[in-house]
Amino acid sequence: MGSGKRLAPQTGGFSALLGRLGFTNCLAVLLVLLLFVGLAGGFVLAVLSIKYQYTGALACWTVVFTPIGTAVSIVLARIVDKSRAENTGADGEGIKYAAAKAGQFAAGPGPEGSVDSPAI
Template sequence: MVIIGGGGKHYKKRKGIFSHLAGLGFSNRLALYIILFLAAGLAGGFYLALKSIQYNYSGALACWTIVFTPIGTAASIVLSQIVRKSTIENSSADGEGIKYAAAKANGFIQTGSDESPGI
């Protein structure tokens, strides 16, 4: 682990492919896992379709459709609730967003530079 710092601030550089997942909360990690699960289902359906073409199967692939339709529906419900939860968490009591509230507290003065614009 390398510590990079300046001006009293220290940033830890993480190593590894999945190290960025350590900073995510449970809900966001769950959302990523659901997306990965749906991607695996899509890849499996594509493979099944290729095999069906290869062996001249022209019937319905109902087994795959019946399994993944409710999973896709449930995933969309769960993902929409995760987005709703994040929206609520990132709003003030007045319903203002965090960035808007910070800009309001600064008197709507532009901070930062051209390379790294502020709020």
């Protein structure tokens, strides 16, 4: 038997990762996956065209994924801008710079190593 503690059911995998990311970062990951699926689909369509000796244009795929790719690139650029704005302080300094400033720019613990095996 267990030690008497009740543990919450563990959700693992990709869905748990997307749940921790937040909405806009989750949207960015899903949009990149959409672009990857489009690229993979275009590759498969090209391979099948070569296999069956189709020499015409693949306009059906191009017409569909060109506007999708453009829209996704605009949305991803805005997501990056939003993340940059969230991670910048009121006076324009970044979070890492502000953390170093709060610590009086003290160097952290040096890399540990030995004579035989120096730190990388």
